[in-house]
Amino acid sequence: xxxxxxxxxxxxxxxxxxxxxxxxxxxxxxxxxxxxxxxxxxxxxxxxxxxxxxxxxxxxxxxxxxxxxxxxxxxxxxxxxxxxxxxxxxxxxxxxxxxxxxxxxxxxxxxxxxxxxxxxxxxxxxxxxxxxxxxxxxxxxxxxxxxxxxxxxxxxxxxxxxxxxxxxxxxxxxxxxxxxxxxxxxxxxxxxxxxxxxxxxxxxxxxxxxxxxxxxxxxxxxxxxxxxxxxxxxxxxxxxxxxxxxxxxxxxxxxxxxxxxxxxxxxxxxxxxxxxxxxxxxxxxxxxxxxxxxxxxxxxxxxxxxxxxxxxxxxxxxxxxxxxxxxxxxxxxxxxxxxxxxxxx
Amino acid sequence: xxxxxxxxxxxxxxxxxxxxxxxxxxxxxxxxxxxxxxxxxxxxxxxxxxxxxxxxxxxxxxxxxxxxxxxxxxxxxxxxxxxxxxxxxxxxxxxxxxxxxxxxxxxxxxxxxxxxxxxxxxxxxxxxxxxxxxxxxxxxxxxxxxxxxxxxxxxxxxxxxxxxxxxxxxxxxxxxxxxxxxxxxxxxxxxxxxxxxxxxxxxxxxxxxxxxxxxxxxxxxxxxxxxxxxxxxxxxxxxxxxxxxxxxxxxxxxxxxxxxxxxxxxxxxxxxxxxxxxxxxxxxxxxxxxxxxxxxxxxxxxxxxxxxxxxxxxxxxxxxxxxxxxxxxxxxxxxxxxx
Numbered sequence: 001x002x003x004x005x006x007x008x009x010x011x012x013x014x015x016x017x018x019x020x021x022x023x024x025x026x027x028x029x030x031x032x033x034x035x036x037x038x039x040x041x042x043x044x045x046x047x048x049x050x051x052x053x054x055x056x057x058x059x060x061x062x063x064x065x066x067x068x069x070x071x072x073x074x075x076x077x078x079x080x081x082x083x084x085x086x087x088x089x090x091x092x093x094x095x096x097x098x099x100x101x102x103x104x105x106x107x108x109x110x111x112x113x114x115x116x117x118x119x120x121x122x123x124x125x126x127x128x129x130x131x132x133x134x135x136x137x138x139x140x141x142x143x144x145x146x147x148x149x150x151x152x153x154x155x156x157x158x159x160x161x162x163x164x165x166x167x168x169x170x171x172x173x174x175x176x177x178x179x180x181x182x183x184x185x186x187x188x189x190x191x192x193x194x195x196x197x198x199x200x201x202x203x204x205x206x207x208x209x210x211x212x213x214x215x216x217x218x219x220x221x222x223x224x225x226x227x228x229x230x231x232x233x234x235x236x237x238x239x240x241x242x243x244x245x246x247x248x249x250x251x252x253x254x255x256x257x258x259x260x261x262x263x264x265x266x267x268x269x270x271x272x273x274x275x276x277x278x279x280x281x282x283x284x285x286x287x288x289x290x291x292x293x294x295x296x297x298x299x300x301x302x303x304x305x306x307x308x309x310x311x312x313x314x315x316x317x318x319x320x321x322x323x324x325x326x327x328x329x330x331x332x333x334x335x336x337x338x339x340x341x342x343x344x345x
Numbered sequence: 346x347x348x349x350x351x352x353x354x355x356x357x358x359x360x361x362x363x364x365x366x367x368x369x370x371x372x373x374x375x376x377x378x379x380x381x382x383x384x385x386x387x388x389x390x391x392x393x394x395x396x397x398x399x400x401x402x403x404x405x406x407x408x409x410x411x412x413x414x415x416x417x418x419x420x421x422x423x424x425x426x427x428x429x430x431x432x433x434x435x436x437x438x439x440x441x442x443x444x445x446x447x448x449x450x451x452x453x454x455x456x457x458x459x460x461x462x463x464x465x466x467x468x469x470x471x472x473x474x475x476x477x478x479x480x481x482x483x484x485x486x487x488x489x490x491x492x493x494x495x496x497x498x499x500x501x502x503x504x505x506x507x508x509x510x511x512x513x514x515x516x517x518x519x520x521x522x523x524x525x526x527x528x529x530x531x532x533x534x535x536x537x538x539x540x541x542x543x544x545x546x547x548x549x550x551x552x553x554x555x556x557x558x559x560x561x562x563x564x565x566x567x568x569x570x571x572x573x574x575x576x577x578x579x580x581x582x583x584x585x586x587x588x589x590x591x592x593x594x595x596x597x598x599x600x601x602x603x604x605x606x607x608x609x610x611x612x613x614x615x616x617x618x619x620x621x622x623x624x625x626x627x628x629x630x631x632x633x634x635x636x637x638x639x640x641x642x643x644x645x646x647x648x649x650x651x652x653x654x655x656x657x658x659x660x661x662x663x664x665x666x667x668x669x670x671x672x673x674x675x676x677x678x679x680x681x682x683x684x
Contacts, residue, residue, distance in 0.1 A: 098437065098438075099499065099500060100437060100499060149671050149675055160438055161674060167612055167616075168668075168671045168674070171608065171663035171667040172663055174608060175660055175661060175662070175664040178533055178656075178660045179660050179664075181529070182526075182530070182533075182657070188526060189522050192517055275507065276503070276507070279500060321514075324511045324515050324518075326507075328508055331505070331508035331511075332504075334504045335501055335504040335505070338504065339490060339497075
């Protein structure tokens, strides 16, 4: 392990200073966004009332209740879901050694979606808190399937095998989901709104339901920087360094199930975050996952929260779902960053 | 065994796989012509195809079933080939028109047409083709920085795909549930309104594109050794890459315009084709044939599975292709050929 840390330690100080500057700037932006998120919404509430609701809560005042029970949980959920998706994407891209790997492409979201659809059609589930367990079950089944097929054989789970079994699992899940939806208009009506990814109407109950899983997943992800560093060196080198690659991948798999399952359960399958945040984090932080993971932890919530706020404002008083705005807001930024990197190299 | 003998054996295997796949495609194709509400026996199908059918079999086979089966065959082949080109061009087993935004571009244009302008048939097809080509052009321009690398093209592609998918989602959540369901059928991919009028443009496009791909196939082989080696061997890499990319996009775009972005055919065909051929190359011909088999077989299953409502073909392409790829991966992994 010592060898790895010397190999992968950011050698030049300027890179480090730049990373710290990025992290600081992002943290400040995040605090600003949290404030805006509490102040802005379909209901116009004056600033002093919002402040009062937070510091001097009076349950008899409607606006206070609204801030406490709608905006605060929603804002916290945006932060957590963002962090979860960003970290899950980073872990998956490192394990699959592929910039296209993310919970969407590798079938985890599709597994969660399939189970939610089955919950709607077979068990008549309508409540958001009821979706959670189905989403979790689906994410778990998908991860086990993708990893199980990818890991068969002597050489274990190679990145190419994981990528292919993920793509195949995704195709199978989506096919089954569509079959159900096409034959059941009511389920389609319910599902199409969930499927886009939204944070509206999420109250404290959803937050407390997913918090333990997201919390555990985030801690696990942040602690796995070293493991991911060894895995990205390739299996042979990792094994040579004494790393048990199968154990490392299982740890990563558990992390992904916790993060994706909980994030998807809370907000629906939001696609773009897990795909786009990791490359940006790697551009800023370099190859060391002990730095990349904290970057992703801060960048992703900025994207999700900003998108959620924008979604509340652009069609006011109606709302556009966060899953739609994320890509419209983040896509151009992402492309611009990819282009900038191209010029520098 | 000498190296030459090994090479010969590998080539023989790849050729044999192609022949078997072609036979399989022909078999499924004939089955689709023969079975239905009124079953026409196989000899009758053959004699009808040869121009000696009765007026009944002429109507059933030539007018009703042939356009649909041919469309399935050609669309599947186009998707399979397009995916095989993109995956080896971009060096990524997850690359396909679905993932890098080509299908999303076609889809966004088509859904906008269906939901916002109430377009049908030819209008949707034209919108989809324009959407696919425009997305590809934009992707190439945005990825251009003193040249284009596969990695940058992929990243720009997923950025564009995400934005375009948002456009689709926006219309899907904002529209009436019935027109959203129409759009879902289109987005899944369907052969329901195949006819000679839609088949002819597709066939013309393939007649133009297939020779172009065949001519560029050697360049693709060379680029498999890496850009530097390929240039060293005298290949004009940027031009070859642009040409191959154009072919792949045109194939996917025309196929999408004809039948919608039939899900997962492009993504699944190439890995299956490569694993069957096992010659280490891009396996263009096997992948093309696998695509054709998947689409015709899935459409047949979609129409004739007892107990299942008649679903669009795209619903079952994933269900038919994906388990097969999973089994193939599992089997070959055990033999140590999976990676």
